[in-house]
Amino acid sequence: MPKKGIYVTDVSLNDVVQIFQTRLEIEPVALRLAAPYLPEKELLYFKESFNRDEADFHCGFRLDTAMHLFIIEHCGNRFIIDMMHQVFDQNTRVIISSKQNKTKIHDARKEHLEIINLLMDNSVEKAQTAMYAHVENCKRAALDYFYNLQAFSSQPAPTYKTQLKMSYNDAK
Structure with missing residues (x-):
């Protein structure tokens, strides 16, 4: 906002629903597309990282996001990659605002390890299933948190109404 600073909107429950x-x-589709192209050296790095003792909040969510983006970025589809980068920008807002990692709502390290191990064993369908279950667990944890904070509104943001009013006023 000019001469006022940056305005950051709150994360709504509807945002959380749409992100997940x-x-x-x-993500399961991106995993299937990426599986043949994932470098084993980097899979081993993630495996070792998730096997270590729990890191602090910032390192934990960065490692989590890095693993997901590592898989997505190897899928070979630039549209999926671009879209998922936008989704993960918003997902980071969800993680930070819900303080998931700080309050131990959902510790996903074991789920990440399962996905990585399945990929290393070339069990792609099982890895897809594990990815889906993992994201579903993250979704449940985030929704549990947000349900306690806000009332759910299934109404879309009234942006189009604002545009119509502006258009109507301009026509006068």
Whole structure:
């Protein structure tokens, strides 16, 4: 906002629902597309990292996000990659605002390890299933937190109404 600073909107429950709806549909597909191209050296790095003792909040969520983006970025589809980068930008807002990692709502390290081990064993279908279950667990944890904070509104943001009013006023 000019001469006032940056305005950051709150994360709504509807945002959380839509982020995880996208992740549930796209991440297993991206995993299947990426599986043949994932470098074993980097899979081993993630495996070792998730096997270590729990890191602090910032390192934990960065490692989590890095693993998901590592898989997505190897899928070979730039549209999926671009879209999922936007989704993960918003997902980071969800993690930070819900303080998931600080309050131990959901510790996903074991789920990440399962996905990585399945990929290393070339069990792609099982890895897809594990990815779906993992994202579903993250979704449940985030929704549990947000349900306690806000009332759910299934109404879309009234942006189009604002545009119509502006258009109507301009026509006068």
